[in-house]
Amino acid sequence: xxxxxxxxxxxxxxxxxxxxxxxxxxxxxxxxxxxxxxxxxxxxxxxxxxxxxxxxxxxxxxxxxxxxxxxxxxxxxxxxxxxxxxxxxxxxxxxxxxxxxxxxxxxxxxxxxxxxxxxxxxxxxxxxxxxxxxxxxxxxxxxxxxxxxxxxxxxxxxxxxxxxxxxxxxxxxxxxxxxxxxxxxxxxxxxxxxxxxxxxxxxxxxxxxxxxxxxxxxxxxxxxxxxxxxxxxxxxxxxxxxxxxxxxxxxxxxxxxxxxxxxxxxxxxxxxxxxxxxxxxxxxxxxxxxxxxxxxxxxxxxxxxxxxxxxxxxxxxxxxxxxxxxxxxxxxxxxxxxxxxxxxxxxxxxxxxxxxxxxxxxxxxxxxxxxxxxxxxxxxxxxxxxxxxx
Numbered sequence: 001x002x003x004x005x006x007x008x009x010x011x012x013x014x015x016x017x018x019x020x021x022x023x024x025x026x027x028x029x030x031x032x033x034x035x036x037x038x039x040x041x042x043x044x045x046x047x048x049x050x051x052x053x054x055x056x057x058x059x060x061x062x063x064x065x066x067x068x069x070x071x072x073x074x075x076x077x078x079x080x081x082x083x084x085x086x087x088x089x090x091x092x093x094x095x096x097x098x099x100x101x102x103x104x105x106x107x108x109x110x111x112x113x114x115x116x117x118x119x120x121x122x123x124x125x126x127x128x129x130x131x132x133x134x135x136x137x138x139x140x141x142x143x144x145x146x147x148x149x150x151x152x153x154x155x156x157x158x159x160x161x162x163x164x165x166x167x168x169x170x171x172x173x174x175x176x177x178x179x180x181x182x183x184x185x186x187x188x189x190x191x192x193x194x195x196x197x198x199x200x201x202x203x204x205x206x207x208x209x210x211x212x213x214x215x216x217x218x219x220x221x222x223x224x225x226x227x228x229x230x231x232x233x234x235x236x237x238x239x240x241x242x243x244x245x246x247x248x249x250x251x252x253x254x255x256x257x258x259x260x261x262x263x264x265x266x267x268x269x270x271x272x273x274x275x276x277x278x279x280x281x282x283x284x285x286x287x288x289x290x291x292x293x294x295x296x297x298x299x300x301x302x303x304x305x306x307x308x309x310x311x312x313x314x315x316x317x318x319x320x321x322x323x324x325x326x327x328x329x330x331x332x333x334x335x336x337x338x339x340x341x342x343x344x345x346x347x348x349x350x351x352x353x354x355x356x357x358x359x360x361x362x363x364x365x366x367x368x369x370x371x372x373x374x375x376x377x378x379x380x381x382x383x384x385x386x387x388x389x390x
Contacts, residue, residue: 001179001180001305002179003300004300004301004305005177005179005304005305006124006125007301008125008126008127010300010301011301012301012302012303012304012305013094013125013128013177014125014127014128015301027290027369028172028173029172029173029265029331029363029369029373030097030098030101030172031097032359032362032363032369033355033356033359034101034104034105034359035356035359035360035363036098036101036335036359036363037097037098037100037101037102037104037105038101038102038105038349038350039335039338039339040098040102040170041101041102041103041105041106041109041110042105042109042338042342042347042349043338044088044102044168044170045106045109045110045113047167047168047260047261048086048088048113048117048167048168048260049113050383051086051166051167051259051260051383052086052113052116054259054382054383084155084166085116085117085118085154085155085166086113086116086117086118086166086167087117087118087119087120087154087165087166087167087168087260088102088117088118088119088120088167088168088170089120089121089122089152089165089167089168089169089170090119090120090121090122090170090171091121091122091149091169091170091171091174091249091253092122092171092172092173092174092177093121093122093123093128093132094128094131094132095128095131095132095135096121096131096132096133096134096135096136097135098172099119099121099132099135099136099139099143100135100136100139102119103119103136103139103142108350109348109349109350114142117142117167118142118144118154119139119142119143119144120143120144120145120146120152120154121143121144121145121146122145122146122147122148122149122152123145123146123147124147124148129145132145149163149169149249149252149253149256150162150163150252152165152256154166162256163256164256164257164258165256165257165258165259165260166258166259166260167259167260168260168261168262168263169253169256169257169260169261169262169263170262170263170264171263171264171265171266172264172265172266173265173266173267173373174264174266175243175246175249175250175264175266175268175309175314176266176267176268176306176307176308176309177304177305177306178243178245178246178249179243179245180241180242180243180284180307181194181241181242181243181244182194182195182206182239182240182241182282182284183195183223183239183240183241183242184208184237184238184239184240185234185235185236185237185238185239185240186236186237187234187235187236187237187238188236192223192240193208193209194208194209195207195208195209195239196208196209197297203297203298204297204298204300205297206297223242224271224274224275224310224312224313233277234275234277235277235280237280238277238279238280239279239280239281239282239284240274240275240282241282241283241284241307241308242310243307243309243310243313246309246310246313246314247310247313247314247317248317250262250264250314250317250318251317251318251320251321254317254318254321254322254323254378255321257323257380258380258382259380259382259383260379260380260383261326261377261378261379261380261383262318262323262377262378262379263375263376263377263378264309264314264375264376265331265373265374265375266309266373266374267306267308267309267372267373267374268308268309268310268311268374269283269308269309269310269311270310270311270312271310271312271313272312274308274310282307283307283308284296284305284306284307285305285306285307286298286299286303286304286305286306287303287304287306288302288303288304309374311328311374311376314376315328315376315378318378319378322380322381323378323379323380323381324378324379324380324381324383324384325376325377325378326377326378326379327375327376327377328374328375328376328377329374329375330370330371330373330374330375331363331364331369331370331371331372331373331374331375332363332364332365332366332370332371333375334375335360335363335364335370336364339360
């Protein structure tokens with residue numbers, strides 16, 4: 001899966017053709033139009049202001065909560081604050097369209113914050129780096145790149161401690177493309193086995209790995225608790241995917257936050273939602289020209305491969321790294337909460353045009369993108385108010 005998607009020569013995400021939008025293989029929230037980036041930028045600006053206020057010694061009394069998601073509570077703009085840089089760190093920026101939409105909105109609506117912030121892109125691919133530079137040429141002075149989280153050259157406290165991000169680390173449809181382990185349930189022997197890939201008559205096919213095989217990589221400790229209890233209700237050959245790479249990345253991202261939040265938008269489920277008898281084939285799937293492809297191993301490098309994100313595993317990884325979960329909700333609720341504050345006049349945003357209204361419907365309607373995507377928000381404990389006394 002990693003080679004099919006990310007190989008520098010043949011990988012799907014390295015292709016010169018545009019794989020997004022009507023002429024590509026799938027839609028994203030970014031391909032709908034600039035509204036998604038604008039609404040996200042409005043929320044990111046508020047979060048950056050909180051980090052700036054904290055660093056300047058101002059008290060914080062407002063955090064992201066169910067109340068603010070639902071659109072109540074006054075908007076407080078803190079575009080000023082400390083003069084040290086504030087950071088937006090995007091992982092998986094593809095061609096840079098989301099970064100362009102966010103930076104454009106920030107420059108127009110939060111100019112003082114725009115001057116103070118640095119925009120970092122985590123991009124291991126040299127080719128995608130070049131695409132992003134072309135898309136974001138007008139913002140060259142604000143941009144920085146790193147191949148990994150470890151290579152972020154942001155401020156450190158102390159310098160020997162590594163990167164210390166003051167702001168937000170976020171991604172949009174990144175973790176669902178991390179390589180997975182594909183497991184099957186052997187009902188007769190009451191144990192899990194791992195599926196591998198082999199070559200058969202010139203085609204890639206699935207093969208069951210034996211536990212003593214050199215290619216066997218399954219780590220039983222990675223199983224979600226319900227699966228590790230060997231549930232009797234699962235049918236034989238029930239399929240489950242594990243993604244240790246996504247959990248490890250999330251944990252690493254949590255570790256570089258000095259102040260701020262970790263945020264992702266993606267397709268995904270909770271642990272319990274993975275383990276339902278009707279999901280016998282698992283969630284690994286492929287898309288080509290907007291069609292669901294049954295043969296995930298066919299057309300390597302020419303089709304998208306994706307699996308549902310285990311949000312429960314991400315939440316636990318972040319909390320074990322010291323973060324506090326602020327919200328896990330649908331994209332519809334997240335964006336509607338921001339929009340509601342705009343409509344009430346609590347958040348300066350700009351004119352709500354008919355074009356924005358059409359984009360908003362696509363982004364939030366359950367039959368479009370509103371229900372398919374989920375949002376996980378975790379915050380550094382420094383932003384969490386202490387418990388009330390008495």
